[in-house]
Amino acid sequence: MLPEKKISTAVIKRLPRYYRYLGDLLENDVVRISSKELSERMKVTASQIRQDLNNFGGFGQQGYGYNVEHLYKEIGKILGLENKYNVIIIGAGNLGQALANYTDFEKRGFIVKGLFDVNPRLVGVEIRGLEIKDIDEIENFVIENNIHIAALTLPKQKAPKVASDLVKAGIKGIWNFAPIDLNLPKDVVVENVHLLDSLMTLSYTISRKEKKKKQQK
Amino acid sequence: MLPEKKISTAVIKRLPRYYRYLGDLLENDVVRISSKELSERMKVTASQIRQDLNNFGGFGQQGYGYNVEHLYKEIGKILGLENKYNVIIIGAGNLGQALANYTDFEKRGFIVKGLFDVNPRLVGVEIRGLEIKDIDEIENFVIENNIHIAALTLPKQKAPKVASDLVKAGIKGIWNFAPIDLNLPKDVVVENVHLLDSLMTLSYTISRKEKKKKQQK
Numbered sequence A, B: 001m002l003p004e005k006k007i008s009t010a011v012i013k014r015l016p017r018y019y020r021y022l023g024d025l026l027e028n029d030v031v032r033i034s035s036k037e038l039s040e041r042m043k044v045t046a047s048q049i050r051q052d053l054n055n056f057g058g059f060g061q062q063g064y065g066y067n068v069e070h071l072y073k074e075i076g077k078i079l080g081l082e083n084k085y086n087v088i089i090i091g092a093g094n095l096g097q098a099l100a101n102y103t104d105f106e107k108r109g110f111i112v113k114g115l116f117d118v119n120p121r122l123v124g125v126e127i128r129g130l131e132i133k134d135i136d137e138i139e140n141f142v143i144e145n146n147i148h149i150a151a152l153t154l155p156k157q158k159a160p161k162v163a164s165d166l167v168k169a170g171i172k173g174i175w176n177f178a179p180i181d182l183n184l185p186k187d188v189v190v191e192n193v194h195l196l197d198s199l200m201t202l203s204y205t206i207s208r209k210e211k212k213k214k215q216q217k
Helices: A009-027 A035-042 A046-054 A068-078 A094-100 A103-107 A135-144 A159-168 A195-216 B009-027 B035-042 B046-054 B068-078 B094-100 B103-107 B135-144 B159-168 B195-216
Strands: A085-090 A110-117 A130-134 A149-152 A173-176 A189-192 B085-090 B110-117 B130-134 B149-152 B173-176 B189-192
Touching: A009 A035, A009 A046, A009 A068, A009 B195, A035 A046, A085 A094, A085 A135, A094 A110, A094 B094, A103 A110, A103 B195, A110 A135, A130 A135, A135 A159, A149 A159, A149 B195, A159 A173, A173 B195, A189 B195, A195 B009, A195 B103, A195 B149, A195 B173, A195 B189, B009 B035, B009 B046, B009 B068, B035 B046, B085 B094, B085 B135, B094 B110, B103 B110, B110 B135, B130 B135, B135 B159, B149 B159, B159 B173
Parallel strands: A085 A110, A085 A149, A110 A130, A149 A173, A173 A189, B085 B110, B085 B149, B110 B130, B149 B173, B173 B189
Antiparallel strands: none
16 A cells, blocks of 8 residues: 555545445455456446556456455555444434434444434434434533544534534544535545535436437427 | 536536525625635635636626626526426435425425335325325326436335336436446436445545554654
């Protein structure tokens, strides 16, 4: 591995997809795969795969292809999945509860340690054995429980204040579902999931296709 | 507008963000904004904004900047938001229910018309006035109710079969939350939200930063 090399965002964004495909292959007891086969499944060129993996030293063997389990584990390491991450979810509405119930996260080492909400009717309610706590307790909780990641599933008005409290408490990453961009210090990693943006991208492409169809008539 | 011009994916992905910022400005009664101000808020260069908007004919006026409401509406049109979209959600678990309860979608013209599940315990349950239906009824429902978009919030094993049923019924877009890539005919638009991929990108960046910190010590 060459940790000093600057890896492009595009490559990084593709890594989880490699990991997912390799995980599926493993589940189906596939031991090895050629870059050609992998490329056909993933619908990217074999040379793209080789280039991407070469960023991390490359893992293929001429004439053999890739050992699925080895490559899966190596990409897992690159993705930082050999670590466990303690996660809290802030905003215990439907989306927050959905994330808390998503068992696949735990399988990959993302362990939900706490749920928080401002709504007094939700505080005290149990979700998967976790009691929803009052949002005022966040800072202490993050420090005492060594929380690495906070998922923000709360209204956009509340997100900036909560995010800055989290930064004070030493959070490392924020998984932001609130429809707002957070301006945080550079050492805090923010990954956005803007659902409405995604839905608008879909509507853009649909409406473009419809316009084209009409023009062709 | 120049509908024939090929717009890059990067530009398209930025449009919902413009729309979001302009919507926030409108909410705060801002009537006009210079490209400089907009660029400072959005943390992209003013020339990037001009370039992006020039793809659609440009909307600024020298010395005036942008009329917020006009630009908001125009970008909304480009995004296809002058249309209403009938949406169904397939998989009425936590995430499906969260989407059904998300009122912001409806404000933008995405109207949830139905929820479906395979689980007989969920069938008949009401969410926001919508009765969860059996997944076998999907094809007829799509045709009879002129459904444009289906959100797939179901396990990956079930997603390909359901997606192909939806294509047969004439669906235009699939908003796919299942952790699998769907191979569908080109005239069906697929927009993926792979939550675990997003979380892994976050863990990648966190672990990289931690490694660097250690190296610097």
